[in-house]
Amino acid sequence: MRQSQLFTKTRKDAPKDEVSKNAELLIRAGYIHKEMAGVYSFLPLGLRVLNNIVEIIREEMNALGGQEISMTALQNKEVWEKSGRWSDDVLDVWFKTELKNKTEIGLGTTHEEPLTAIMQGFIKSYRDLPKYAYQFQTKFRNETRAKSGIMRAREFLMKDLYSFSRTQEQHDEFYQKAKESYIRIFKTVGLGEKTFFTYASGGSFSKYSHEFQTECFAGEDLVYVDEKSKVAINKEVLNEEVLKDVGFSRNDLVEKKTVEVGNIFNLGTRFSEAFGLNFLDENGEKRPVIMGSYGIGPGRLMGTIVEVFADDKGLVWPKNVAPFKLHLISLAGEDEKVRGEADALYEKLAIAGIESLYDDRDARAGEKFADADLIGIPWRAVISAKTIEKGIIELKNRATGEVSEITTDDLIKKLK
């Protein structure tokens, strides 16, 4: 895309009330717009990153056998009363509103209840199990404090997958697969090294739930990491019993500030019993379905990536989530020949299937370089009278700052 066409521009300062590093940088670089605390619109560059993350997750969900659906934000009180989670005392992040006829409704914070109700129409027999459904859907949570930018928003996109199994064994097998899938997702987005599989508090049906916690200064959680196995224990549950269960010695553990980027949860029969979601087993006996839930917030993940990789010059995107593969910068000024060469390279890249952001603006080199650093695309290629004379392109790695000279053909090979 030509940068002269992009409707956003970089700006010197984020709004004065913005206190989080991820939102500050994303606003300054034109990726997001702050509507109010904890509520951010995604602008063209921001939506491209978010969609890249969504696609990485979607591919894994489909590979798990997940069937994609899209449930609603508006929630029926009667459905939530069945599980006892309608009350603000039980679930304290509800936004509630009402229909014209004064019927009270809520904005979905999660979707165990409505999906369990949906599945009642389809699951009757052991032959109908297992089944997996997931969605990318906007959640609403009335957070008292919303000071972590897109890492803890009041409105945010969530990937929530739910599993429905016949037996604990069938559930456990899928749970393990989902765990491995999550590990691949965090690796693919660039957070593999810094993300720890973490034991956290369970619920009525499971001693533990499991979180994926990413080391991050802006995190709100504290975990204790066994560096050798890369497995952690959330501070909330750390005690002698847990250490024994996991087989760790307290002396080997290192405390880290982290962000919870994903969680997987054994729900047991908590919801199926509340809704009467039963199936007839091989012997014709009625049994409740065993459920699990598996969440990742793509926006939170994007915010975490910003926090982990950004430097004092701006954003630094890992290659699989970057809005473009390459930032092509033309230092043409009035030089028609340079402009022509840059235009030709931009077209050539497009034909090769390499999407680039092409800074064709009439602006000073210093401004273009500062913007490129702020925007944070992994590779910056410069075309100028000097590079044309030398018959090369100047290529800079945003993360390392390393500069090299490369031919057009090698550039295309490198980025393909």
Next chain:
Amino acid sequence: MRQSQLFTKTRKDAPKDEVSKNAELLIRAGYIHKEMAGVYSFLPLGLRVLNNIVEIIREEMNALGGQEISMTALQNKEVWEKSGRWSDDVLDVWFKTELKNKTEIGLGTTHEEPLTAIMQGFIKSYRDLPKYAYQFQTKFRNETRAKSGIMRAREFLMKDLYSFSRTQEQHDEFYQKAKESYIRIFKTVGLGEKTFFTYASGGSFSKYSHEFQTECFAGEDLVYVDEKSKVAINKEVLNEEVLKDVGFSRNDLVEKKTVEVGNIFNLGTRFSEAFGLNFLDENGEKRPVIMGSYGIGPGRLMGTIVEVFADDKGLVWPKNVAPFKLHLISLAGEDEKVRGEADALYEKLAIAGIESLYDDRDARAGEKFADADLIGIPWRAVISAKTIEKGIIELKNRATGEVSEITTDDLIKKLK
């Protein structure tokens, strides 16, 4: 996809309180689930259709130079007070809710206000214009009556495009292009013949707005169509002056019940003046930006397609929006050879890039055929002991009922 894996099943009856044909059929066929009146979740088959419609629209929006964004549902009261549309007396479909600190907020019914506020940060000079931004985003409208299924929902996906231009001429040129783009969209989804470009009431800045109205018995609008030109006048504005403007004679017009499937609107400077969205022109003079808005509801479009094409046996999808290109039905019973042939064809289709729904269930032929009719995929292919013996596949056109015999190679050629 194997139908034995699909978590939805067809059902005999829709919920008793469902009065619309589109929702009744979509629920019976397992495409959607009713959460409450006017609020529907999209299940796997339904989401596939919705996504096909979204992709058709997205391609056109990108071709127009639109830049995709995603604004928020939660809306800031202060922003809407600038245009005077916060009040329920002015905009009577607001859902309102509040933050924990009692700050009142709303759920977005449309997004002229927040986008005008966003653009204030980016549009300064005539060089920044024109710009076009669009989104596929969930709107909330507190409709008093919600009895038209997914054609008039309280929560629904909307494609809203907004244009920002320097001059009326620049605006008019884009408006014309957007009109042509809309005509192509309705043609591509299969509604071209039945959709009329329609003169409707304007606003402060334009004598007319323009709607795209599709002939449909379940429609809530009445338009007068000039059959020759396929142009219509909405009953709301039909008078001698309009007839003269459009150049129609009242005698040539035919009254039709229709659904509004799209609209395009000249907003003039209504919002730019309210927000102070100005630019400096070539002479350094400050002038307000000229805006337009362009809407299509993909869910409403899907509902309209159902209403227009469905027959007494069930849904009938046009090929470009159908959830699958082909419904492959195996009548294997206990016959391993038939099952093997059907499995092989399913794989062969997948390799050729043809997505099919493969009815591999252990069910009677009559049940499979009735389900295929209800689900409404354009082509139904049957594999049985009889077809294998003849060395052909039996192919049925869902819309016409026409049955033919075809070889595997010709089937793949036909559907590719």
